[in-house]
Amino acid sequence: MQETIQYGLLIALAIALVFAAFTDIRRRQIDNWLNLAIALGAPAFWWASGLTLWPGVALQLGIALAVFVVLAGLFALRMMGGGDVKLLTVLALWIEPTSFLQLLVVMALAGGVLTLVMGAWHVTRRQRHKLAIPYGVAIAFGGLWVLAANYMPAAAMAAVGQST
Secondary structure: OHHHHHHHHHHHHHHHHHHHHHHHHHHOOOOHHHHHHHHHHHHHHHHHHOOOHHHHHHHHHHHHHHHHHHHHHHHHOOOOOHHHHHHHHHHHHHOOHHHHHHHHHHHHHHHHHHHHHHHHHHHHOOOOOOOOOOOHHHHHHHHHHHHHHHHHHHHHHHHHHHHO
């Protein structure tokens, strides 16, 4: 039963990440209500995953706090958007530390490709306004990558194993 709930929560997180990417493309904004919903889903995911309060939940909260502090500094320096800071922070509540590092690497690579493509498009169209990169797309891509590579197969296999 817990595996089924875990799988459902992971699917909900994946849908939320896709939604965040699309809203960032359309409006260059990731809504607070979406980040709040993702954050509120984390305790249910911890429970469904069998995460212990110590050190499991404490570690997730500590990593999320560290992510927020570092990224809030980047936000203060105008190097990052507020929605991006919040989205990465709430993802740190869900994703174990090792996998979160993987998310950051995949996100950085995807963000680099996104920046190159959008920069080329910007130059080709001879646009004069400042280029705004919807980095939520790269964050969502990194998150979906990590979910597919590290979480979904295990949850799917557990669900299939339970039904047979």
